[in-house]
Structure formats: C-alpha cells, structure tokens
Amino acid sequence: MSLKHQTTCRMREWRDERRAREADRAGGTRPRRIRKKAGQIPEEIGPPNGFTLLPWLLMGMGAFSHLLQGKTSNPWIAGAGLLAFNSLYIAVVFRAFDKKLRTAPATLWSLGALAALTIALAAGYGGSWLTFFPLLGLATGAVVRGRVLGPIGLGLSTLAGVIGGLKEGWGAANIAYGTFLSVMVTAAILSLAETVRELRAAREELARSAVEKERLRFSRDLHDLLGHTLSVIVVKAEATRRLAPRDLDAALGQVADIESVGRQALTEIREAVTGYREGSLATELDRARDLLDAAGIEAVVRQSGPPLDPQSAALLGWVVRESATNVVRHSGAGRCEIEVTGTAERTRLTITDDGRGTGEDTPGSGLTGLTERLATAGGSLTSGPGPRAGFRVTAELPVTETDRIPA
Structure with missing residues (x-):
C-alpha cells in the first residue's frame, strides 16, 4: 500500500470519526457507512445467536406427535419431560453465545440436567425420543470448548448408540453418528464465528491505534514546525524594525528572509500533512x-x-x-x-x-x-x-x- 493511499485512508477515518462525534452530540443517527464500520450495521449477516439453533427443535416433533396421538405411555410424565427439555435447551443455547454466561456454573448445570433428561426420556420411551440426543449434541457443541470437547462428544455419541441399540436395535446406529456430528460441527462453526468477531475487533482496535499515532505525529510536527517558524519570523521582524530607520537595504534583506521562511513553512506544513517530510x-x-x-x-x-x-x-x-x-x-x-x-x-x-x-x-x-x-x-x-x-x-x-x- 502506497503512502499516498495510507494518508487518504487516514483522512477518511478522521472525517468519519468527526461526523460520528457530531451526530452523537446532536442526538442524531450516524451515517450508514460509519454505523457499518462501527458494527452497528452488519457487513453481510449478523453473528450467530441463540435463534440460530431454535429451528432444530423441530426434530422433536415426532415425539410431540406421538404424545398427542396417545401413543406414549404415561403421557403426563412424557409431556412434562418434553416441556422441561425444550426449556432447558432454549436456556442453554441462548447462554452459549455469551462468553461469560457460557462458562458460568449455571450454564454447565443446565447442560448436565439436559443430558440427564435426554437419557431418561430416550431410555424410557425410545423411538422418536432418541432424536433428542442430536439436540443434546447441538447444545453441548454450543457450550463446550477446548480439549474436553472431543472426549465429551465421543462419550455422548457412544451413550446414544448404546441406548438406541437397546431400544431399537441396529437401526438406531445413525443416532450415534448424528449426535457426534452435531457436537463437533456446532462447536467448529461457533468457534470460527467467535474467531472472526475477535479478529474484526482487533482490526478495529488497530485502526483506532493507527489514527491515534497519526494524530500524535501530526500534532508534534505542527508544534515543531510552527514554533520554530514563528520564532524566526518574530526575530526577523524585530531586526527589520531596528534596521529600517538607518539601513533600508539591510531591512529589505530581512523582509526577503521573512518571505523565504514563510514559503518554506508552507511547504513543510504540506509535507507534514501528507507524511512525506524528513528533516x-x-x-x-x-x-x-x-x-x-x-x-x-x-x-x-x-x-x-x-x-x-x-x-x-x-x-x-x-x-x-x-x-x-x-x-x-x-x-x-x-x-x-x-x-x-x-x-x-x-x-x-x-x-x-x-x-x-x-x-x-x-x-x-x-x-x-x-x-x-x-x-x-x-x-x-x-x-x-x-x-x-x-x-x-x-x-x-x-x-x-x-x-x-x-x-
């Protein structure tokens, strides 16, 4: 990137920041481009949130349908279990998208309760209730990070396969695969989304730091340039005033020096603005x-x-x-x-x-x-x-x- 292009970008950032401050002071709305740069308008699509994982609850419609049709024994217990599962699932996935809430003890306890309820419902009813294991995998992948993710995902998939095999035979083996896939893919996608957000925040911080450094350089250059130049002009003007009554030619020489210093100052200030000046x-x-x-x-x-x-x-x-x-x-x-x-x-x-x-x-x-x-x-x-x-x-x-x- 050329120095001229860098200077143009910096001046544009200064102008945008000034407009943003003016809009904030006036109580108005920032221009769309500035709101977009500030993250108030998403560049393409917004970051994932808890609503992203809600449509997957439709996987439990089979169990809900059997419950309405009276094909499930102990319907009151099954209904209460279904309601508790949905409530815990929604609470866990919404807390999973906040870093502090995700690692909070309440979230981990809720995930543990969700796992226990899933095991109980799947072991008690089998059939379509086994599909709650992949939903548990989605919630687990949204919450768990780091090295423990693999063992937890593998253990959860094995448990789903064992319970599915006992209840439905080999035909339920795909439940284990779906559970493992739900855990790992969800964790990978959400980790990638978090990394993108962190990189975007780091990029904005670097841009702000670059602007602050450029402001500091510019203020220093102006201080050094104008302080010296104005001092020279003052000294030359005083010399001109002293010489004018007795030596007009010498006074005119001092005036010529003042003109030269002024022209040189204009050149140096332009160079300081564009960042080209080297002493x-x-x-x-x-x-x-x-x-x-x-x-x-x-x-x-x-x-x-x-x-x-x-x-x-x-x-x-x-x-x-x-x-x-x-x-x-x-x-x-x-x-x-x-x-x-x-x-x-x-x-x-x-x-x-x-x-x-x-x-x-x-x-x-x-x-x-x-x-x-x-x-x-x-x-x-x-x-x-x-x-x-x-x-x-x-x-x-x-x-x-x-x-x-x-x-």
Missing part, C-alpha cells in the same frame, strides 16, 4: 545558526564523526530546531554552542547556552515529544541546567549496523 541535520544546523545570529546570539556549531543515516539525521534535526527556538524564546542567552559528535557506537548532539537556565522541559512540551521520538529509535534525550550556567540539551542515538557499512 535534515545539516539544513537545521544552518537554520539554527541563522536564527541565533538574527536574534543577536553568538552561534558556535561543531560537527564531527561519521555520516548519519537519514532517520537519525532527521531526529537530531528536530532536536536542533526545537532547542534553537527555545534558546531564542526563553533563555536570554548571548552565546549558544551546538556540537555533534559521533563514534562507532553512538551519535551525540549537545546544545548549550549561557542564558538564564530555563528551558522548555515541562510535561507536554516540545522536548517531551522529542524524548518520546528518540526513545522509540533506541536513543535518549536529557535536558537541564548547564555545567556552569544556562541550559543544556543532550540527545544520543545508537548507530545501526547499516550505518557502519562503508559507502
């Missing part, structure tokens, strides 16, 4: 030097060590941009040193100023976001008072194996 350490060092010089702060930049991979250079470029902006806005410094050193194992960026010793290190600030970014890449970022005075920011990143391969 450059060298570019950010040049911009930081220009920003500090325009603010009247002496800038000293030193760089040594092996070349960096694009990802590491981009991360350190963000640190340079944020730190230089903080120096101009908060420190009141007269000198700022930016040093990049690299070894075979790690690359370190240190930014030190001689200002008031205050920096943007509060929770939720730009440096906090940069700390999270570097931690994701296996690096670290620390900030605090400098060794003598002022403020220091130190960022470290590990050198990957590919970086050690000579070009």
Whole structure:
C-alpha cells in the first residue's frame, strides 16, 4: 500500500470519526457507512445467536406427535419431560453465545440436567425420543470448548448408540453418528464465528491505534514546525524594525528572509500533512545558526564523526530546531554552542547556552515529544541546567549496523 493511499485512508477515518462525534452530540443517527464500520450495521449477516439453533427443535416433533396421538405411555410424565427439555435447551443455547454466561456454573448445570433428561426420556420411551440426543449434541457443541470437547462428544455419541441399540436395535446406529456430528460441527462453526468477531475487533482496535499515532505525529510536527517558524519570523521582524530607520537595504534583506521562511513553512506544513517530510541535520544546523545570529546570539556549531543515516539525521534535526527556538524564546542567552559528535557506537548532539537556565522541559512540551521520538529509535534525550550556567540539551542515538557499512 502506497503512502499516498495510507494518508487518504487516514483522512477518511478522521472525517468519519468527526461526523460520528457530531451526530452523537446532536442526538442524531450516524451515517450508514460509519454505523457499518462501527458494527452497528452488519457487513453481510449478523453473528450467530441463540435463534440460530431454535429451528432444530423441530426434530422433536415426532415425539410431540406421538404424545398427542396417545401413543406414549404415561403421557403426563412424557409431556412434562418434553416441556422441561425444550426449556432447558432454549436456556442453554441462548447462554452459549455469551462468553461469560457460557462458562458460568449455571450454564454447565443446565447442560448436565439436559443430558440427564435426554437419557431418561430416550431410555424410557425410545423411538422418536432418541432424536433428542442430536439436540443434546447441538447444545453441548454450543457450550463446550477446548480439549474436553472431543472426549465429551465421543462419550455422548457412544451413550446414544448404546441406548438406541437397546431400544431399537441396529437401526438406531445413525443416532450415534448424528449426535457426534452435531457436537463437533456446532462447536467448529461457533468457534470460527467467535474467531472472526475477535479478529474484526482487533482490526478495529488497530485502526483506532493507527489514527491515534497519526494524530500524535501530526500534532508534534505542527508544534515543531510552527514554533520554530514563528520564532524566526518574530526575530526577523524585530531586526527589520531596528534596521529600517538607518539601513533600508539591510531591512529589505530581512523582509526577503521573512518571505523565504514563510514559503518554506508552507511547504513543510504540506509535507507534514501528507507524511512525506524528513528533516535534515545539516539544513537545521544552518537554520539554527541563522536564527541565533538574527536574534543577536553568538552561534558556535561543531560537527564531527561519521555520516548519519537519514532517520537519525532527521531526529537530531528536530532536536536542533526545537532547542534553537527555545534558546531564542526563553533563555536570554548571548552565546549558544551546538556540537555533534559521533563514534562507532553512538551519535551525540549537545546544545548549550549561557542564558538564564530555563528551558522548555515541562510535561507536554516540545522536548517531551522529542524524548518520546528518540526513545522509540533506541536513543535518549536529557535536558537541564548547564555545567556552569544556562541550559543544556543532550540527545544520543545508537548507530545501526547499516550505518557502519562503508559507502
């Protein structure tokens, strides 16, 4: 999937979520496509439920017909048994489609009672009453899961075959087969349906997580981009105001710089929106030097060590941009040193100023976001008072194996 397609999908998800929130606040109905994605409208057919297994009760119509025709001895006992069987069957199959209810003791006790009643009716009356064994198999397959399913299904089928053989002879052998098939097929189908629901829920959770990550990336990029850019524009505007009365050409140069910075900011914001933007350490060092010089702060930049991979250079470029902006806005410094050193194992960026010793290190600030970014890449970022005075920011990143391969 291309990056452009991913961006389009993310923007569509943001739009759908916004419309859903607006509909919820207004008390209206969500659009059909959003309700479908949220599971409020089934994609094709709804998930199976207790009603799915109710039509199989028609298998007991033979026993009910014999009861009405008076072909069953002790009709009152048989009628009570039939009513109890149907009640227990309905209760068990409806509880089977809720995971918590399915494993509850009440459900297991009801299934046990259903099994005892089935055995009693089949052994007492035989004939069409033997068809209750496959119904018991359906209820068992709906409730039982795991390794015990096979032994239980086999034992239940054997019991059905023995009782059927004693009551009806070899002609009732198909009851055993039907019982085993009911247990295993029902359990397989319902397990598959549960797996599909879990996978669908996991997919929705991953989509929500991806949207949240993209929102976080976008907010960080905007903070870093606009904070730096607006600081540069403010500094350039102040310089223009100071120079205009005595040096018009220099003031016009500052105005041209403001125009250039504004155009560059527009480009970077567009790139941030589409996810294409990758910073450059060298570019950010040049911009930081220009920003500090325009603010009247002496800038000293030193760089040594092996070349960096694009990802590491981009991360350190963000640190340079944020730190230089903080120096101009908060420190009141007269000198700022930016040093990049690299070894075979790690690359370190240190930014030190001689200002008031205050920096943007509060929770939720730009440096906090940069700390999270570097931690994701296996690096670290620390900030605090400098060794003598002022403020220091130190960022470290590990050198990957590919970086050690000579070009």
